[in-house]
Amino acid sequence: MTGSLLSVAGLSLGFDGDGGFAHILDGVNLEMRPGEIMGLVGESGCGKTTLARAILGVLPKNSLRVKGGAISFRGVDMLSSSTRAEQNALRGRAVTFVPQDPFTSFNPVFTIGEQIDDLMKWKSPLREQTGEGRLPALLTPYPRRRRKLDRAMIMETLEAVQLPQPAQILKKYPHEVSGGQRQRLMIAMALLPEPDLIIADEPTTALDVTIQAQILGLLRKLATDRGVAVLLTTHDLGSAYEICGSITVMYAGQEVEAAPIDTFFNDPAHPYTAKLLASLPDGEGGMTGIPGEVPSFYDPPPGCRFATRCERATDACARRPPAEERGANHLVRCYHPLPARTETVKGITS
Amino acid sequence: MNAVRRILSDRAATAGAGLILLLVLVAVFAPVLAPYPGDVANFHLTERLQEPSADHLFGTDRMGSDLFSRILFGARITITIAVVAVGVAVAIGVPVGLIAGFYGGVIGGVLMRCSDVFLAVPQIVLAIAIAQTLGPTVENVILALSLTYWPFWARLVYAETRSLKNQTFVEASTALGASDLRVMVLHILPNTASAIIVRTSIGMGVTILTAAALGFLGLGAPAPTPEWGRTISEAREFLPEAWWYAAAPGFAIFLVVMGFNLLGDGLRDILDPKTRRSGK
Amino acid sequence: MSTEPILALRDLNCHFPVRGSFGRRLGEIRALDDVTFEVEDGEILGLVGESGCGKSTLGKTVMGIQPPTSGEIIFEGRNVAGQSPKHAKAQRRRLQYAYQDPGASLDPRWRIGKSLEEPLIIHTSLPKAERMKKVREILAAVGLPAAHIDLFPHEISGGQQRRVGLARILMLNPKVVILDEPTAGLDVSVQATVLALFRDLREKFDLTYVFISHDLSVVRIMCQRIAVMYLGRIVEIGTTEQIFSAAQHPYTQSLLAAIPKINGLRVTENFWLKGEPPDASNLPRGCRFQGRCPHVQPICREKDPALKERGAQAAACHFAGSVFPPTAT
Numbered sequence: 001m002t003g004s005l006l007s008v009a010g011l012s013l014g015f016d017g018d019g020g021f022a023h024i025l026d027g028v029n030l031e032m033r034p035g036e037i038m039g040l041v042g043e044s045g046c047g048k049t050t051l052a053r054a055i056l057g058v059l060p061k062n063s064l065r066v067k068g069g070a071i072s073f074r075g076v077d078m079l080s081s082s083t084r085a086e087q088n089a090l091r092g093r094a095v096t097f098v099p100q101d102p103f104t105s106f107n108p109v110f111t112i113g114e115q116i117d118d119l120m121k122w123k124s125p126l127r128e129q130t131g132e133g134r135l136p137a138l139l140t141p142y143p144r145r146r147r148k149l150d151r152a153m154i155m156e157t158l159e160a161v162q163l164p165q166p167a168q169i170l171k172k173y174p175h176e177v178s179g180g181q182r183q184r185l186m187i188a189m190a191l192l193p194e195p196d197l198i199i200a201d202e203p204t205t206a207l208d209v210t211i212q213a214q215i216l217g218l219l220r221k222l223a224t225d226r227g228v229a230v231l232l233t234t235h236d237l238g239s240a241y242e243i244c245g246s247i248t249v250m251y252a253g254q255e256v257e258a259a260p261i262d263t264f265f266n267d268p269a270h271p272y273t274a275k276l277l278a279s280l281p282d283g284e285g286g287m288t289g290i291p292g293e294v295p296s297f298y299d300p301p302p303g304c305r306f307a308t309r310c311e312r313a314t315d316a317c318a319r320r321p322p323a324e325e326r327g328a329n330h331l332v333r334c335y336h337p338l339p340a341r342t343e344t345v346k347g348i349t350s
Numbered sequence: 351m352n353a354v355r356r357i358l359s360d361r362a363a364t365a366g367a368g369l370i371l372l373l374v375l376v377a378v379f380a381p382v383l384a385p386y387p388g389d390v391a392n393f394h395l396t397e398r399l400q401e402p403s404a405d406h407l408f409g410t411d412r413m414g415s416d417l418f419s420r421i422l423f424g425a426r427i428t429i430t431i432a433v434v435a436v437g438v439a440v441a442i443g444v445p446v447g448l449i450a451g452f453y454g455g456v457i458g459g460v461l462m463r464c465s466d467v468f469l470a471v472p473q474i475v476l477a478i479a480i481a482q483t484l485g486p487t488v489e490n491v492i493l494a495l496s497l498t499y500w501p502f503w504a505r506l507v508y509a510e511t512r513s514l515k516n517q518t519f520v521e522a523s524t525a526l527g528a529s530d531l532r533v534m535v536l537h538i539l540p541n542t543a544s545a546i547i548v549r550t551s552i553g554m555g556v557t558i559l560t561a562a563a564l565g566f567l568g569l570g571a572p573a574p575t576p577e578w579g580r581t582i583s584e585a586r587e588f589l590p591e592a593w594w595y596a597a598a599p600g601f602a603i604f605l606v607v608m609g610f611n612l613l614g615d616g617l618r619d620i621l622d623p624k625t626r627r628s629g630k
Numbered sequence: 631m632s633t634e635p636i637l638a639l640r641d642l643n644c645h646f647p648v649r650g651s652f653g654r655r656l657g658e659i660r661a662l663d664d665v666t667f668e669v670e671d672g673e674i675l676g677l678v679g680e681s682g683c684g685k686s687t688l689g690k691t692v693m694g695i696q697p698p699t700s701g702e703i704i705f706e707g708r709n710v711a712g713q714s715p716k717h718a719k720a721q722r723r724r725l726q727y728a729y730q731d732p733g734a735s736l737d738p739r740w741r742i743g744k745s746l747e748e749p750l751i752i753h754t755s756l757p758k759a760e761r762m763k764k765v766r767e768i769l770a771a772v773g774l775p776a777a778h779i780d781l782f783p784h785e786i787s788g789g790q791q792r793r794v795g796l797a798r799i800l801m802l803n804p805k806v807v808i809l810d811e812p813t814a815g816l817d818v819s820v821q822a823t824v825l826a827l828f829r830d831l832r833e834k835f836d837l838t839y840v841f842i843s844h845d846l847s848v849v850r851i852m853c854q855r856i857a858v859m860y861l862g863r864i865v866e867i868g869t870t871e872q873i874f875s876a877a878q879h880p881y882t883q884s885l886l887a888a889i890p891k892i893n894g895l896r897v898t899e900n901f902w903l904k905g906e907p908p909d910a911s912n913l914p915r916g917c918r919f920q921g922r923c924p925h926v927q928p929i930c931r932e933k934d935p936a937l938k939e940r941g942a943q944a945a946a947c948h949f950a951g952s953v954f955p956p957t958a959t
Contacts, residue, residue, distance in 0.1 A: 043817035179681075180906050208680035209844060210903050213888040217898030235817055238890030242898045265892055279818040281847040282892065289822035293787070518734035525693050525727050526749050526798075527715040540739045 005196055005229055006032040006055065011069035013054065014297070022297040024050045026253045026305070027069065027320060029331075032229055034196065037220065039240035040233040042250035043276075045294050048233040051250070052199050054079075055231070056097055057087055074196065093123050096190040098200040102182035102207075106174035113170030116189060117142070120150040123193040157188045161218060180211040187219060197229045204239060216242045237280060241265065246329065249273050252294050252305040254320070259330040267341045269332040272306050304334070312336040356620050363616020366551075369609025377425040384419035390576055399592045409594035412584060413574070417598050420576035424599065427577045428606065431492055431561045432554045438496035440550060443503025444539075450504070451511025452534050462508060465501035473498040473560055474567070481569040488577075491570040495557055506549055510542040544621030551614030555607040562603050578603055634707065635668035636838055637692070637725070637806050642666070642701035642711070644684075644691050644862075648911045657911045661687040662698070663862040666937070669806065674832070674839040676853030676870070678846060678885070682910055683859040685842045689808045692840075693727045694718065706805070723753055724805040730814055732795035736783040742794055743779030749801040764801065771834060772797045772827070789820065793827070800835060808840045813848050825852060846889055850874060858882045861907060861918045868943030878945035880923045883955040902956045917948070925953045 008030035014023040024047050032038055040048045053059050055071055057078055071078040073095060076086045099105045107115060121142045126149055158166035161184040169177060169185070177185070183203060190198045200219065204212040220243040223230045234240050240247055241261065248258040249272065257270040268274045275290045292309035295301055303320050307313040314336070321333045326340075357363045381387050385407075393413035402409040408417035443465075450461035477494035484490050514520060515538070523533050564570050565579025573580070578599040585595035644662035647655050661684045669675050679685050690696040692703055694715045703711040708721050715722050729735040736745050746765045750756055756764070766776050772793040783791055799807060812828065813821045825848065831837060843849050849856060850870060857867040858881065866879040877883045884903040891897065905922045914920060916931040923930065929948055937944040940951060947953065 043819060178906055209846070209888045210680060210884055210901075211906065213898050213901040214903070217901055220898065237818065238892060241892045242890050242896050276818060279822045280892070281821075281851050287822045287825065287851065289826070290819040518729055518731060519737045521695060522727075522729060522735040522798075523737070523748065525695055525715055526802075527719045527722060527752050528748070529716050529752075532752070537737055541737070 004031055005034045007072040009070050012067040014065055015063040020298045023300055024253050024297055028255050035227045035229055037230045037243055037245050039244035039247040041240050041247050043235050046250040047253040048250050049201055052201050052233050093193045094195050095197045096195040098186045098190045098203045100202040100205055102179050102186055108174055111173055116154055119189055124150050125194045157192055161188045179207055183215055200232045202234055254305055257332045263330050269326050269337040270334050271310050271312050274338055360616040360620055362612045366609045366613025366616055369605055373425055373606050376422050377429045380422040384422045386416040386419045389415035389419045390423050402594050408598040411595055421598055421602050424576040424578045428558055432557050435492045435495035435557050436553050439499040440503050443500035444507050447504040447507025448511055448534055451508040465504040469501040471498055477564050477569050486569050488571050491564050506545055507542055510545055511538055514538050514541055548614050548618045551610050555610035558607055636671040637669040638704040640666050640702040643699045644687055645699045659910045660862045665864055667857055667867055672838055674841055674853045676849040676856040677842045678849055679859035680844055684862040685859055689810050689842055723802050726799040726804040727808045728799055730811040733783055733791040735795050738783055742781055746798050768797045768800050806838045810842050866945040872943045878950040879947045880953055881919050887955055924956050
């Protein structure tokens with residue numbers, strides 16, 4: 001599909017383990033346009049992290065079994081082994097990653113400056129331009145001229161993420177800076193290669209709420225200024241509201257609904273989405289929960305995996321519903337979607 | 351039986367347990383199994399140093415006694431030394447490590463320095479010294495072994511206790527008002543049990559080797575006790591012609607130590623509370 | 631109806647020395663600094679703050695796991711400060727603590743039935759039959775089947791482990807339960823069920839809660855009064871209504887401003903609190919919020935403000951009541 005930056009179509013995969021085959025992702029579809037900020041929302045165990053890792057291509061190869069589907073990023077097939085070289089060129093350069101845990105994401109025995117330099121040595125946007133040869137990794141030098149230009153870019157980016165005294169920070173070791181600062185550094189390192197897509201896996205879950213507000217605001221501002229798309233996985237709907245333009249909801253390895261943000265919060269179509277919103281403390285439902293438990297990945301029910309907990313389920317739900325278009329950019333996979341709300345939709349724009 | 355089933359599920363543990371079981375059976379039923387039970391004390395000089403044959407499975411030794419029977423009886427001595435020495439070492443080392451790890455501070459420091467001192471003493475030298483002063487008997491071999499071996503368990507339990515002490519469930523028990531003794535014995539000790547058991551199994555093997563070495567040096571049981579190490583020592587002057595004389599006890603030692611090592615390795619994999627089932 | 635508060639903290643201090651090489655004392659971390667507040671019988675008091683504010687230390691100090699440096703903890707009329715749980719068994723029985731990670735608070739090698747019996751063995755001399763009867767009773771009260779008695783913790787789900795942890799606390803008929811981050815890391819749908827369970831148990835067993843959390847939206851619906859902590863100090867305390875509608879301390883105002891409001895304006899667009907908390911072992915002189923406060927004045931750098939009361943609400947700010955969150959430009 002032209003104009004699409006990232007296209008996941010019918011992705012189905014799982015892992016072989018002691019208990020059998022765990023079918024983690026089941027027929028997942030996801031589309032992202034350039035510059036879009038999308039939230040991948042779901043509760044623990046829904047497969048959002050696995051999907052993010054699948055796009056990045058960092059799932060454990062030994063136990064991984066892809067059952068079907070495709071991931072296409074900038075037109076390159078990210079799953080096939082024949083395009084391995086192109087995939088490696090894109091990874092870390094056109095698609096970068098902000099991890100959840102800023103504490104373990106840095107190597108504790110190297111300074112921050114050394115680690116950023118290492119990143120720029122291989123993934124700087126200037127590298128392609130200077131046309132360096134392809135020597136084995138240990139022999140490849142870091143040309144002085146590019147190093148100076150890269151340094152300037154590093155300093156500029158560190159200031160853009162609002163880190164105080166960037167030059168000092170580069171000399172520090174990871175344990176000498178705070179969690180909030182580490183996450184800013186991760187964002188800086190995700191931006192330095194000038195990517196098209198940043199995948200942020202629960203980037204603020206481990207942070208305090210005031211720091212979270214700072215980091216989220218920063219991430220959105222930088223992404224919109226630079227035209228970088230962001231795929232943000234989170235289980236916190238509030239964070240998703242803060243920076244995303246659209247949201248895709250996942251349940252037990254299946255995507256169930258994708259909608260622009262106002263529609264998502266005010267006119268959800270899928271029963272799971274509605275129940276999720278009703279569970280919020282500020283929600284209208286008065287904080288109801290969802291009875292039952294998430295099905296096991298080793299023995300998932302056929303068809304729609306939410307059917308076992310859904311009041312609207314019928315026998316038809318034993319086959320996975322196809323994606324139906326409900327409105328502008330609003331897709332839902334359900335045979336019994338909720339009726340549309342007719343009252344005016346409140347939101348950011350009003 | 352749950353425990354038996356779990357041991358059988360691991361190949362190393364099964365092999366090891368099998369060998370140990372064999373050792374125990376041999377030791378217990380030696381009088382019945384041995385073709386020449388009297389040869390523990392008797393000698394028949396006319397039959398000395400005969401090759402292995404149908405009559406004498408492992409041949410005969412320098413006194414003409416059947417080597418096979420003597421090896422079987424030697425198993426008793428081996429087990430006694432191993433079990434008592436390791437038993438005493440565990441009985442001293444585990445409480446020391448537990449108390450030192452739990453209380454830390456001065457008590458912990460003193461106890462651990464004590465264990466350092468005993469650890470620094472070479473086993474063989476101490477055994478020789480004890481043999482010189484108190485006499486070369488099996489009991490003194492056991493004494494020497496346990497005195498130098500208990501620090502291994504003390505250090506192991508000390509390290510485990512220190513890390514377990516900070517675990518949430520220990521803190522939760524303390525918050526409920528549990529006394530120190532209760533926490534140490536009922537909560538921390540069971541959680542160190544698997545590490546202790548693994549170490550003990552391997553420790554048995556090492557102890558047998560050391561006891562054999564001491565026997566080889568002439569410390570420990572006097573002649574004509576059929577102790578395996580002593581038998582190898584006797585065989586020295588007759589090598590390489592009477593190869594069976596050293597090979598038989600050597601092979602016995604090898605089997606037993608191998609058995610304990612395998613069992614220890616297998617137990618390490620099995621003993622994890624996360625794989626324990628409630629056995630219903 | 632004058633009621634003595636069931637739990638009262640007076641000038642509670644908990645300082646940890648920071649040592650350099652050779653054990654030289656470099657400074658101290660004032661994890662709790664003159665903490666004073668009261669908890670009424672039957673209420674749910676929320677204790678809110680971010681990481682490093684001392685709320686966990688507070689929970690552990692009240693429980694006696696962590697000895698305080700000075701101050702009083704008055705529970706049911708008796709001062710239990712500095713007395714570890716094994717020494718003050720009788721006094722402390724009715725004051726219990728629910729861990730953030732309920733699975734970790736159970737001994738992995740003990741069957742659940744045995745873990746539940748433990749409090750009774752430590753505190754009472756009931757015979758086995760009576761103990762098991764009580765175990766079954768409490769299991770039913772938290773909604774778990776009696777079959778769980780023979781299971782190990784790793785054989786039940788996280789949610790069930792949580793209930794077992796609570797059951798263990800309830801074995802002794804406590805009066806006050808300190809809940810340490812009970813909803814941290816929980817999915818939204820599970821959170822709702824857990825909070826309903828807490829409400830249910832409170833009614834059944836007539837409990838008083840100290841609800842420690844960093845999540846203000848949860849605190850809002852569960853608690854009647856809220857105390858806000860920052861770097862070891864209580865900086866504001868008041869009823870839920872007062873805190874949410876008219877917070878007086880700038881830090882409280884920043885916490886409220888940071889909460890995303892779905893279907894409202896995006897809070898991160900103009901979030902005004904900059905910077906991070908200072909190093910806990912090296913606090914500046916004067917108010918500890920001075921480095922980040924938008925209203926800082928010279929006096930803030932000189933004098934550390936005490937809690938100033940205005941009716942039922944109190945705030946530790948020189949300008950309490952007259953400072954408001956900066957509006958978006």
